[in-house]
Amino acid sequence: MPSRRATAVSGRGLLIGVVLVGAFLTARLLSPPQAFAAIDGALGDGITLALSVIIESLPFVFLGIGFSIIVQVWLPEGFLLRRLPRRSLPRRLVLSVLGVLLPVCECGNVPLARGFLMSGLTVGESMTFLLAAPILNPVTIITTYEAFGWEDGVLVSRILGGFLIANLVGIIYSRMPRPMSALTPVFERSCSVDHSHAPRGKRLTRSAELFAHETTAMLPSLFVGAAIAGLIQVAVSRDVLVTLGSNPLWSVVALMALAFVVSICSNVDAFFVLALGSTFMPGAIVAFLVFGPMIDIKMLAMLRTTFRARTLALVTALVALSTLVLGLAVNLLV
Amino acid sequence: MFDRLRARWLGVVLTLAGVVAILWLTATGRLGLYVHPRYFVFTAVAAVAAGVLAIGAFALLPHTEADDDHDHDGEGPRTRAGRLWFGIGAVVLTAATFVSMLLLPPSTLDTASVQSNEISDTAGSLPDEQTTELVGSDSTSFTVKEWAALLRQGVDEEYTAQNPADVSGFVIADDADPDNVFFVARHAITCCTVDAQPIGVPVYQPDWAESLTDGEWVRVAGRFEPNQSATSLEPLAIVPTAVEPIDEPADPYVY
Numbered sequence: 357m358p359s360r361r362a363t364a365v366s367g368r369g370l371l372i373g374v375v376l377v378g379a380f381l382t383a384r385l386l387s388p389p390q391a392f393a394a395i396d397g398a399l400g401d402g403i404t405l406a407l408s409v410i411i412e413s414l415p416f417v418f419l420g421i422g423f424s425i426i427v428q429v430w431l432p433e434g435f436l437l438r439r440l441p442r443r444s445l446p447r448r449l450v451l452s453v454l455g456v457l458l459p460v461c462e463c464g465n466v467p468l469a470r471g472f473l474m475s476g477l478t479v480g481e482s483m484t485f486l487l488a489a490p491i492l493n494p495v496t497i498i499t500t501y502e503a504f505g506w507e508d509g510v511l512v513s514r515i516l517g518g519f520l521i522a523n524l525v526g527i528i529y530s531r532m533p534r535p536m537s538a539l540t541p542v543f544e545r546s547c548s549v550d551h552s553h554a555p556r557g558k559r560l561t562r563s564a565e566l567f568a569h570e571t572t573a574m575l576p577s578l579f580v581g582a583a584i585a586g587l588i589q590v591a592v593s594r595d596v597l598v599t600l601g602s603n604p605l606w607s608v609v610a611l612m613a614l615a616f617v618v619s620i621c622s623n624v625d626a627f628f629v630l631a632l633g634s635t636f637m638p639g640a641i642v643a644f645l646v647f648g649p650m651i652d653i654k655m656l657a658m659l660r661t662t663f664r665a666r667t668l669a670l671v672t673a674l675v676a677l678s679t680l681v682l683g684l685a686v687n688l689l690v
Numbered sequence: 691m692f693d694r695l696r697a698r699w700l701g702v703v704l705t706l707a708g709v710v711a712i713l714w715l716t717a718t719g720r721l722g723l724y725v726h727p728r729y730f731v732f733t734a735v736a737a738v739a740a741g742v743l744a745i746g747a748f749a750l751l752p753h754t755e756a757d758d759d760h761d762h763d764g765e766g767p768r769t770r771a772g773r774l775w776f777g778i779g780a781v782v783l784t785a786a787t788f789v790s791m792l793l794l795p796p797s798t799l800d801t802a803s804v805q806s807n808e809i810s811d812t813a814g815s816l817p818d819e820q821t822t823e824l825v826g827s828d829s830t831s832f833t834v835k836e837w838a839a840l841l842r843q844g845v846d847e848e849y850t851a852q853n854p855a856d857v858s859g860f861v862i863a864d865d866a867d868p869d870n871v872f873f874v875a876r877h878a879i880t881c882c883t884v885d886a887q888p889i890g891v892p893v894y895q896p897d898w899a900e901s902l903t904d905g906e907w908v909r910v911a912g913r914f915e916p917n918q919s920a921t922s923l924e925p926l927a928i929v930p931t932a933v934e935p936i937d938e939p940a941d942p943y944v945y
Contacts, residue, residue, distance in 0.1 A: 563746075
């Protein structure tokens with residue numbers, strides 16, 4: 357009876373897990389504070405910044421993996437797909453506002469989008485969700501309104517811009533002759549495996565397996581991305597970016613670059629960029645708020661687990677160009 | 691064998707390292723060194739849930755291998771050399787995670803490297819409505835952040851004359867008049883430390899460098915008055931009645 361064996365708890369496995377937690381905790385408690393006194397200045401700041409990105413992102417990644425497990429294992433088979441419109445355009449339109457129901461920020465959306473792909477969504481549809489959901493969700497909209505209100509059309513431009521760009525990328529990838537070639541070979545193979553929902557008795561095991569699989573895919577990428585973001589923060593002076601603030605074109609480019617480097621969570625990025633509101637033009641602020649949630653260092657590192665480098669380069673170029681046009685339009689019109 | 695261990699357990703081990711680090715920071719009151727307090731509860735709850743799932747993975751997965759129809763070589767290369775590099779990368783990443791999260795003591799951002807021009811460009815990050823609400827509040831409870839927001843909005847001299855300031859932060863020389871003016875500054879956190887922005891308020895005290903150094907933590911009490919400096923760009927500055935060095939506070943950031 358495989359299912360009975362599968363759900364049995366391994367005492368040895370449990371013991372290994374507990375011992376590992378105990379060992380980590382002991383190391384943390386006994387670590388001498390002065391042992392690493394030489395690590396300070398720029399190196400110390402780089403480590404602190406990288407750790408802050410990791411600690412801020414980890415809960416959202418866990419939440420996204422949790423949603424992904426629910427979608428793949430616990431909801432009835434086809435529960436989500438059956439409720440989506442059948443025609444591709446309205447289907448993508450609905451997916452682009454799905455963030456209202458699943459308000460996970462961009463880090464959590466990556467495992468969730470992987471879960472959608474495994475559940476049968478196309479690359480274009482998953483891409484639309486992935487790019488739109490961090491912007492078109494209630495938390496992001498409320499915090500943007502709290503920061504800017506209706507001033508300079510920042511809120512409206514962010515919502516409309518995010519919606520349009522996400523659907524533009526979705527349309528392009530839905531019309532490609534072989535959209536699955538956008539995925540890494542390994543992830544493409546795992547999508548082709550029969551992921552029909554596990555029998556009830558094996559769901560716990562399947563959930564544990566998905567958790568192990570997704571954390572193994574996501575966390576190394578998150579950690580490396582966070583380290584790169586932290587080091588670039590230390591190496592690149594913000595002065596360089598801020599001095600470009602009053603030029604209609606360069607202000608947009610500069611804040612897109614800042615969003616790419618800082619890799620800040622979309623739920624609160626409005627408060628961060630509010631401080632730059634008097635230095636930068638409104639189009640630059642909008643560009644920061646649209647580009648950052650879609651593409652940044654940390655996101656690219658995580659997305660690389662799923663999409664080929666060529667795909668990510670193309671998506672990054674598409675989103676960057678679209679955001680640039682959006683930012684320039686806002687600067688000219690407002 | 692090692693490939694299977696890496697593919698199956700790397701994420702779970704990294705999860706447990708992160709969970710232990712987060713819960714230890716929460717228990718010792720130092721989570722604020724990395725993330726905004728609004729995330730404290732969410733972060734701790736998510737860490738506990740992830741810890742339970744990770745332990746659950748250890749308890750459940752060893753029994754499934756015979757039934758397993760999934761590719762547990764996972765998201766890695768197929769060639770021998772590729773697998774070797776992936777293995778080395780996994781070991782290095784695990785070691786780096788262990789050292790940075792579980793051995794290094796929590797630390798704050800370096801204060802000595804902050805420049806005054808960074809402050810003037812980013813000072814004040816409160817929405818206008820919140821800044822307006824400050825006027826009428828008890829000014830002695832204002833931090834550097836509230837004062838910076840008020841100064842940025844253009845508070846009048848009548849208000850500053852009636853409302854004394856009592857702030858603490860680290861010292862940064864005003865580049866425009868480094869002999870007579872310094873800033874009392876703090877890093878303001880919006881989301882996590884990576885978005886930290888130095889904000890500060892100017893203090894007019896001729897020859898301040900004789901008793902203070904850049905990056906040193908101080909408490910300054912006094913009133914804002916028209917800045918007497920001939921070259922500083924700040925229209926108002928605190929004329930201090932007291933400036934005293936203090937230890938870096940346990941919670942050095944403002945939110």
